[in-house]
Amino acid sequence: MININFILESTPKIFEAIPITLIMAFVAAALGWLLGLGIALIRKSKVPVLSQISAVFVSFMRGVPMVILLYISYYALPIMIYSYGLSIGITIDVNLVPPAIYAIIALTLDQAAYSSEVFRSSLDAVDAGQMEASYSIGMTKVQGLFRIVFPQSLAIAIPNLSGLFLGLVKGTSLAYYVGVYEITATANLLAIPAYNFIEAYIMTTFIYEVISFVLNKLFLIIENRLKKFRIEAVLQKKNIFEVVNYYGIHGAIRKHS
């Protein structure tokens, strides 16, 4: 009832799709989290106009399902790119843009919104006294932020960023709908001719589970490295209580006071 031959034949082909899944995830996380940190700082320092725009952006990204974001990115960006090309006098063939780019852009914006919330709460979780102490020995704001506050808040943010990243990897499966041949799409494509869906999806599930497992372990190692200075007592004192989910994964921090 399970076609072993199909599994043996298609496994290498599905494996070939793992890199595109991971590339989308890593690029979207790298760009998205940087943007997210920017948004968090803008909202924390209450920059006029920009912080209101950021708040609306975050709310929008939180409210709209990923599939719709992907479609909007997939259909709207070519028009924008094309019109921009015309405005500077060149005709751009938007069909040459690989669809993965649209997926990465949608995923990046999504990560920016969610990670900005993570960064915001992790920055709040660093005691205000840390910045004051930096000032008191004559550091500038930038020095205090980069040497003292950011390292501490990163250690606090890591479990949540880990959750975001695992959610992101899962989210890349939706790139299927904008024509990216990542893991899910490849499996589907291979399964269709002979209706080998159960085989294809058991394999897909297995691959995603292994990726999640490995990433989870990786993040745990990073977390332990980063928070070597925080013993249990400190964790409790900060009243951090992680619960919120993202794509079904542990997400943002909530502070109870």
Added chain:
Amino acid sequence: MEYMVQLENIHKSFGKNQILKGVNMNIRKGEVVVILGPSGSGKTTLLRTINFLDSANEGSISVSNFKVNCNKHSKSQVIELRRKTAMVFQNYNLFQNKTILENVMEGLIVVKKYNKKEAKKVSMEILDKVGLLERCDYYPSQLSGGQQQRAGIARALIMDPDVILFDEPTSALDPELVGEVLNTIKAVSQTGITMIVVTHEISFAKEVASRVVFMEGGNIVEEGKPTEMLVNPKEPRTQQFLKRII
């Protein structure tokens, strides 16, 4: 007359709440000024305005002839002023992501641009003085409050400031740890450095202070030598406060 610290007409309010109502103070080099007063009297705020952790709304602050106008100052002036002062916090505020040694070295490396080797050597000497040499590789969260506060004092001391500000340095400590910190502060005071200490420890004030200032309601009510002020205060408000606290 040369003063190390000169505060002129310092006003500070948070919203409608007026905390400091025009405080004037002149402190000579080497003086140890202890500020006493009930909570809410503005003594901690006064200390924080000297370091610009809170910037005053009005008045001027000068430290070793470097004068900053409180309602008109540049960022670089604030940094300059902060580099002449150092602060010891009530809650220690040690950098949580750095070891005790790194905490002390941080200012030398980032602000004074020492190289690492040199910074380490000087830091170890200071840590030895405050009795934390064996703990230098510990993180703050692994130390007792008293040890953390001594590290905080070392971190302030190493910047070689013109004046050290102590903001209730023993209030957050368990009673049995107060002594070690007060002894460290006493030792620091004997080096001749200018100090302003906000505290509730009357006996410490008696022993160490060269001058005691009593504040209430955002004003200085009375000041004088500890032997006079603490034994025979003139103002009724000071008398009341001392009666309650002793």
Added chain:
Amino acid sequence: MTNTFKPETILGYIPGVLKALPITMEILFLSLLIGSILGALIATANLSNNILLRKMSSGYISFMRGIPTLVLIFLLYLGLPQIALNIGIDMSNINKSIYIIACLSLNTSANLAEMMRSSYLAVGKGQCEAAYSIGMKSFTAFRRIVLPQAFGIAIPTLGNNIIILLKDTSLAFAIGVIDMMGKGRALSAASYGSNRLEVYMATGIIFWVLCIILEYSSKSAEKAYTKGRKQSAS
């Protein structure tokens, strides 16, 4: 390529997409209901003293965390009937919505179980001990002391989980259920895709508004529920 995007027509598509709101809501409510029941069972297993139960529930939660919802939908909708057929069960008559509700229930149950577990743990041992000290039985202590506090703590997370679930309902279109997303696709197919961007934006706006309403309700619920009580800090 020409620019056919007409932003002024976006709002006009909203009523059409909204016709499928009842389907989306039905999927949402049923998944939430079934997911909560499942989640409560899993959370109880996870907090029990039985090692086997604990391992099984943790395994379930981590499995659900690892699998993309879309893959779970395909696995159940495309794969399961294939296996069932082999052992002589015909699943082809089952309504597609049932598959979606099953998938989303399974998925959200893991999140809800985690939420229940951490809220329970956040209440703190002292509360239970205090209840025992005045002679309460353990179930009474749970029902009267721990549960009300844990619920207050869980409200924001619950709100977030419902929002995630709402967004996940949009995957129902993947197997041809006409939920709001499916309706949007149908509307765009009817015009040969010429208005697809406008339709998807309209659908996105509806989801956004629903999400804002949910967020607002969750905040008000939290405020109303925790009014006058101090929230327990872990």
